[in-house]
Amino acid sequence: MTTGPLTAGKTPATVITGFLGAGKTTLIRSLLEQAGGRRLALIINEFGDVGIDGEILRACGDPTCTEDDVIELANGCLCCTVADDFVPAIEKLLARPQPPEHIIIETSGLALPKPLVQAFHWPAIKTRVTVDGVVAVVDAAAAAEGRFAPDPAALAAQAAEAGQLDHETPVEEVFEDQLLCADLIVVNKTDLVDAADLAKVEDLIRAAMAEGGTGREAKILRASNGKVDPVVLLGVSAGAEDDLANRPSHHDEEEGHDHDDFTSFVVDLGPQPDPAALAKTLERVAAAHGVLRLKGFIDVPGKPMRLLVQGVGTRIQTHFDRFWKPDEPRRSRLVVIGETGLDRDAVTAALG
Numbered sequence: 001m002t003t004g005p006l007t008a009g010k011t012p013a014t015v016i017t018g019f020l021g022a023g024k025t026t027l028i029r030s031l032l033e034q035a036g037g038r039r040l041a042l043i044i045n046e047f048g049d050v051g052i053d054g055e056i057l058r059a060c061g062d063p064t065c066t067e068d069d070v071i072e073l074a075n076g077c078l079c080c081t082v083a084d085d086f087v088p089a090i091e092k093l094l095a096r097p098q099p100p101e102h103i104i105i106e107t108s109g110l111a112l113p114k115p116l117v118q119a120f121h122w123p124a125i126k127t128r129v130t131v132d133g134v135v136a137v138v139d140a141a142a143a144a145e146g147r148f149a150p151d152p153a154a155l156a157a158q159a160a161e162a163g164q165l166d167h168e169t170p171v172e173e174v175f176e177d178q179l180l181c182a183d184l185i186v187v188n189k190t191d192l193v194d195a196a197d198l199a200k201v202e203d204l205i206r207a208a209m210a211e212g213g214t215g216r217e218a219k220i221l222r223a224s225n226g227k228v229d230p231v232v233l234l235g236v237s238a239g240a241e242d243d244l245a246n247r248p249s250h251h252d253e254e255e256g257h258d259h260d261d262f263t264s265f266v267v268d269l270g271p272q273p274d275p276a277a278l279a280k281t282l283e284r285v286a287a288a289h290g291v292l293r294l295k296g297f298i299d300v301p302g303k304p305m306r307l308l309v310q311g312v313g314t315r316i317q318t319h320f321d322r323f324w325k326p327d328e329p330r331r332s333r334l335v336v337i338g339e340t341g342l343d344r345d346a347v348t349a350a351l352g
């Protein structure tokens with residue numbers, strides 16, 4: 001993998017962004033499987049105070065990925081906790097006897113990547129790490145369903161008129177901020193869409209980037225289950241921290257930002273004897289309440305393994321991911337994420 005003159009000698013870091021459930025963790029897992037002995041370290045940030053992604057990655061059983069290689073920064077937004085959490089985490093990785101050759105940072109699905117890229121100007125890390133590239137993962141199925149923009153044709157028409165889009169939803173804003181900061185866009189879940197929908201999604205991405213005023217062509221890769229060539233993904237050499245002017249954000253005028261648009265909570269469910277019935281209930285509750293994301297582990301009595309539950313919108317997937325450890329409580333807990341106003345009591349009652 002090459003390094004440009006500005007980035008020579010620095011440890012490359014890749015920021016993986018993308019809306020809730022797009023497939024960031026899945027893509028990272030695929031990268032780990034293809035690491036080929038390259039020492040990768042992961043920093044994982046999640047919205048909500050129970051870390052699930054770190055757990056999923058640790059359960060992958062890949063010998064190149066040890067406990068120490070995964071640092072979880074749960075409960076908060078990486079870009080807002082730079083001094084307290086993020087910079088020390090990077091310093092800790094660099095101080096290891098065998099420092100990583102490449103650092104992968106998974107942002108939460110609701111994070112705005114630009115403030116995180118800005119953080120690479122902090123004196124403690126500026127001379128030692130560079131942002132090799134920002135990768136935005138897009139859920140092709142969700143995008144084709146219109147979750148992130150009303151309609152590509154309408155968006156393109158507004159882009160032609162040049163000017164800010166009015167009346168955007170918080171979801172649309174986050175989605176666009178992530179695209180506008182990206183060097184590479186991975187259109188994931190191509191297995192769930194047909195050719196026409198895939199073309200529609202790529203048009204939507206190009207229109208959003210043009211409207212946002214990046215002045216850059218979107219480099220788009222297609223993937224299913226996050227399978228992309230690691231040489232392409234980790235060899236961008238963008239030096240993104242020195243290219244912030246080309247990465248416009250809806251929040252450029254703000255001093256920091258808040259996350260009042262979204263909310264998250266944890267529901268304790270108790271043992272669940274029937275995974276199929278549970279999946280049906282989750283689908284119904286997600287549809288009824290507009291839940292954006294559900295994830296967690298479930299205790300199925302009589303089963304030695306824990307059930308991983310993943311919900312993205314109303315699409316629910318479950319599988320047994322690993323054996324319960326002898327010293328861990330068999331608990332059934334789900335993290336629920338939605339827009340502010342999501343009725344916590346009603347969702348909890350419906351699931352309880």
Ligand SMILES: Nc1nc2c(ncn2[C@@H]2O[C@H](COP(=O)(O)OP(=O)(O)OP(=O)(O)O)[C@@H](O)[C@H]2O)c(=O)[nH]1
Nearest residue numbers: 020021022023024025026109189224225226310317
């Ligand atoms: N059909 C299909 N499912 C996928 C694909 N990639 C990921 N998934 C599923 O989508 C769900 C969410 O994937 P994750 O990798 O956890 O998504 P994420 O972006 O890390 O999620 P957050 O961290 O919560 O934002 C899981 O159930 C995955 O198995 C894909 O290409 N096709």
